[in-house]
């Protein structure tokens with residue numbers, strides 16, 4: 001089963017040390033991606049603006065480190081920026097996202113600069129308020145919409161052919177994206193709020209809106225978004241529960257994978273990306289057809305990539 005994973009934070013954990021992308025003790029590396037039969041991995045350039053005072057510059061340095069790792073492994077993996085590059089690639093395709101719109105530092109020209117470097121996804125906010133909008137992790141921001149710059153970013157991303165990511169964005173911001181984006185948009189790593197009542201998850205209405213837009217949500221393996229227990233464990237049963245609900249509400253076309261590997265501290269029953277076949281088996285046991293599993297694992301994400309990226 002080919003895999004497109006919409007979100008991992010591996011690059012964040014490679015910064016400031018000499019860990020390698022080819023092989024490391026993290027949840028994602030090239031060896032594990034090969035075992036996972038990975039078609040494409042979206043790598044997040046995540047910047048925590050609490051610690052980083054020059055988010056644009058820091059993001060560029062992370063980008064450079066990333067390119068260095070790709071260059072060292074050019075037989076196995078290469079940067080892809082659209083659908084054709086992914087399907088014509090005989091290696092694993094790496095796509096780039098930025099997780100935290102504050103790296104634009106309020107200047108739309110910086111969005112174009114990152115586009116020119118090959119970045120194709122932007123998670124509009126992380127867990128802080130920024131020039132674009134507000135995060136969904138604080139109740140007081142729930143109904144806050146996008147800022148003026150946020151609307152500008154949406155329009156520019158539509159024009160350039162970039163995928164808007166609303167994971168982490170306030171509910172108000174979600175609906176501003178829904179009502180203003182001319183292209184499908186996605187939640188790269190968010191689950192169902194009906195199944196697990198966490199503000200990082202999507203309500204049933206949001207799942208339907210994503211479906212209407214032609215977008216997807218990537219199922220996230222973090223325990224906080226999968227269950228209410230205190231044991232920090234993410235089980236296959238939890239994941240299946242969310243998958244079933246999201247498919248019931250939004251249809252099979254609305255679901256993808258967004259593991260959040262290397263961005264979460266949970267003990268996951270699928271312990272790293274090389275073990276994704278556990279999810280395939282579990283879906284089969286739960287009566288998902290091969291063609292449905294293909295949609296969840298790659299085809300739905302590829303549909304959005306084909307439609308939005310140029």
Ligand SMILES: [Zn+2]
Nearest residue numbers: 099168189263
């Ligand atoms: Zn995240």
